[in-house]
Amino acid sequence: MVTYKIGISKTEHDEFVKASKQTNLLQSSDWAQVKDNWGNERLGFYQEGVLVASASVLIRPLLLGMTMLYIPRGPVMDYNDSALVKEVITALKAYGKTKQALFIKFDPALLLKQYKIEQEAEENTETLAQLAHLQEAGARWTGRTKAIAESIQPRFQANVYTDSNLTATFPKHTKRLMKDAQKRGVETSRGDITDVKAFADVVALTENRKGVALRNEDYFKKMMTIYGDNAYLHLAKVNLSKRLQEYKEQLTQIQKDLSETGEHQKKRLTKLKQQEASVSKYITEFEDYVSQYPDELIIAGILSVRFGNVMEMLYAGMNDAFKKFYPQYSLYPKVFEDAYNDGIIWANMGGVEGSLDDGLTKFKANFNPTIEEFIGEFNIPVNKWLYPLANYAYEARKKRNNH
Incomplete structure (x- = not known):
């Protein structure tokens, strides 16, 4: 009974x-x-x-x-x-x-x-x-x-089971975009309640872009307060002027190497010229950003909450002006890495359509999730x-x- x-x-x-x-x-x-x-x-x-x-x-x-x-x-x-x-x-x-x-x-x-x-x-x-x-x-x-x-909670979700070598299972293009984010100077770290306003700002930009209503700063503060150390706020930031200076130094070195390379060293010349073109492109791009934005700023973030040995990745936002920085490809692996190190067995990226042909599924597929129905x-x-x-x-x- x-x-x-x-x-x-x-x-x-x-x-x-x-x-x-x-x-x-x-x-x-x-x-x-x-x-x-x-x-x-x-x-x-x-x-x-x-x-x-x-x-x-x-x-x-x-x-x-x-x-x-x-x-x-x-x-x-x-x-x-x-x-x-x-x-x-x-x-x-x-x-x-x-x-x-x-x-x-x-x-x-x-x-x-x-x-x-x-x-x-x-x-x-x-x-x-x-x-x-x-x-x-x-x-x-x-x-x-x-x-x-059709339901209050999604019936289908994209769930990542954590592992010490998880990034090895990612598709090639995901690994390439992770490197691209690194090249552009994207740095990812875990924030705290003092970073909530910056996170709320990038979420608001995402809302405007997608025409959806997510949550505001007060709501995120409430979540961070309620869950304390079990709330994970991961942020992707860039220091634009610092990265621009690094590119300029790289270009100076490449041009020096070019001047010291003989015409007969065709392979080396080709490689150096490719590097020169690539770094010059970055410099032009960053000079434009530096003229518009503060030196250091947060361009993306994810708020997740742990309960027991599992995690829900609840809210994410990105400043679309920095989409070529691919901050998500720095953020998501960092969340999974921190989750694994804290003994969390899975991190749920959230719901997807059961047809698996929507934009959410295509994006989440970059991280080799398990689809759970x-x-x-x-x-x-x-x-x-x-x-x-x-x-x-x-x-x-x-x-x-x-x-």
Whole structure:
């Protein structure tokens, strides 16, 4: 017999989630502080006094005192245990009634498929069995959706599993662009809360370019404060005047070498002339930048958050005026390197379209991610009379917001 307790401690919930195979930032107790426009309660489910399932539940108020409940990447439990699944779903429904919920939406961290881009993979038979347990327990599955816009959390994500020699697995053109970033003097380091304004500025530039609304400085400060050392702010910066001076010194040396090279040294002459043309091009480019921008500035950044031994790369921005500096190809490898050194087993680059033909997928493919396909969303109807109408209204609103 499963009993449930409302308001279990942050520590009890977080330790249970971290010890599971379903560890995910969205089930961290602190995530509810980030999503402070929702209410929140933590539910623990016990068998004979032992915690066997846990859920951080977000609560959205609706009209007339009604609510909608959402459990992102949860509940966390053993989905192979059909009896446990049934009891937890029943208990969630009972809890939903105390909140006058119309329905409860959840999307557990269960993977239907894992594969590299351009590879095929079979659906995981264990996950299919877990799906059957959920449906038998009365949870209504929304199915194998493809588009990011069809669900609250993306059903497909590009996830990088960290390794000591990860960059060796990157495509050749990625390695070339990493070198190009280095040649242009891009330096990447981990920042702190004092760098949030500069990060927010490059995110704002990204918003303007893509016509999307991300987050502002206050929001990023809040995340950095809530997660502390578990928040990773990686920044790419350039010192334009310093790099320009270095190029000028290189050009002086190349021209000196050219003057000392005989006509018969054809290979050396060819190589030096190519270097002269390349460095001269950089000098022209940098002189233009120096006339427009301060000597040192941040041109790109990524904000990630760690929970347990996993990481979500949540927000990224870039000053498009510096796209030829390829700062992302310096930033992303740095995030993966720091994650690996801190014992993080994977860093999720975020959602992609299930068709895998969108711009996000093409960019993320540069870092050889594993595409992970989650099982997707479920609804637990709580108010059996109003649920059909509420779900119809929810789906209609979602479609409106995505057009």
